[in-house]
Amino acid sequence: MDKLLDLTRDFDAAKAAFETYLDEYDRADDKIHLKIVHTYGVVDAAEDIARRMGLDEEDVQLAKVIGLLHDIGRFEQIKRFDSFEPGTMEHAVYGAQLLFGPEKMIRRFVKDDRFDSLICTAIEKHSDFKLEEITDERTLLHAKLIRDADKLDNCRVKLEESMETLLGVDEKGVGEGVIAPKVWESCMAKESVLSSDRVSKVDYWISYIAQYYDINFPETYEIMREHDYVKRIMDRVPYALPETQEKMDILAAEMEEYMDERIRNKK
Structure with missing residues (x-):
């Protein structure tokens, strides 16, 4: 029970830090707002998939943390380019570098460094055209899980968001x-x-x-x-x-x- 409580508290702390990070951006911007709602949708989707798969609580909470941080690079992309197009920025690679670069921004969100390599790889590769070159079984599990959760919430996005925000027409x-x-x-x-x-x-x-x-x-x-x-x-x-x-x-x-x-x- 203590382990479960610690894991839940870790996610709550990560969420609070994420909300502070978002203060650097214009929440009223349509694209920023879309990505904030999407982020929390992916967190929920990752938890739903993980629980249906029968994963243990540590992996469920880890999936939620990855979901929370998977699109952190998007906010800077939108701020700089007002675009989601990959030609303007590789947001997944940028997000991984932002979190795990010299400043180790990941420590704002996750104090425990045991999962750094797994989280970094899952975020960096979540938007790759194909998922390749991951040999560690648990890392591969979470890389697949965040890709599924991302696509699952994108179903909701494609139904709820304005077409003008999505495609400009x-x-x-x-x-x-x-x-x-x-x-x-x-x-x-x-x-x-x-x-x-x-x-x-x-x-x-x-x-x-x-x-x-x-x-x-x-x-x-x-x-x-x-x-x-x-x-x-x-x-x-x-x-x-x-x-x-x-x-x-x-x-x-x-x-x-x-x-x-x-x-x-x-x-």
């Missing part, structure tokens, strides 16, 4: 484009879309959906299916071209079948 503007061939090829290959392959706003929108093929745990898919996230996200946009609507319907059906298969095969 309204829903109609997103739906007017044509899906680029390379983007569609990635979707049919059940792969995430390369940022460089996106041309139109609808390419960006479909890439947000295709990333859900890169989910690590069936428990995450269970939550997504419970909320019917994929279909609801797709239906948010009115697609101007019948060909685009047809492709979105195909993608929705194939992705839901894929998710259901992963859930059925859950060990």
Whole structure:
């Protein structure tokens, strides 16, 4: 019981320090506000997934801390560039450097240094196109977990946030484009879309959906299916071209079948 209380207190302290850190930024800015809400959404998603997986309390609390700090680099990116685009800043790498660089900002949030390497790797790699080169089993677990939690809360983001904040145009503007061939090829290959392959706003929108093929745990898919996230996200946009609507319907059906298969095969 003492161990559980200590872990809970550690997260509460980290959260208080995070709130102090946020005072350096304009909380009224739409993009800053989005990322603050997203951060706490990821914390909740990480805890939900971890508990469904039956992880022990130490790993649950560790997942929450990583969720709290995973996007710390985003706030400076928004302040400097008013953008989420990877071409302006690699926010995950920057966040890891910010926390674990010479000043060791991580000590503001986590006093115990036993998990520094694990936390650093999980944050640094959470937005990589593919998760590679992690050999430690527990580090890999948490790297996968934060990626799933991040994508899970992004489902909520894509339903609740204004399209102008997300893509700079309204829903109609997103739906007017044509899906680029390379983007569609990635979707049919059940792969995430390369940022460089996106041309139109609808390419960006479909890439947000295709990333859900890169989910690590069936428990995450269970939550997504419970909320019917994929279909609801797709239906948010009115697609101007019948060909685009047809492709979105195909993608929705194939992705839901894929998710259901992963859930059925859950060990």
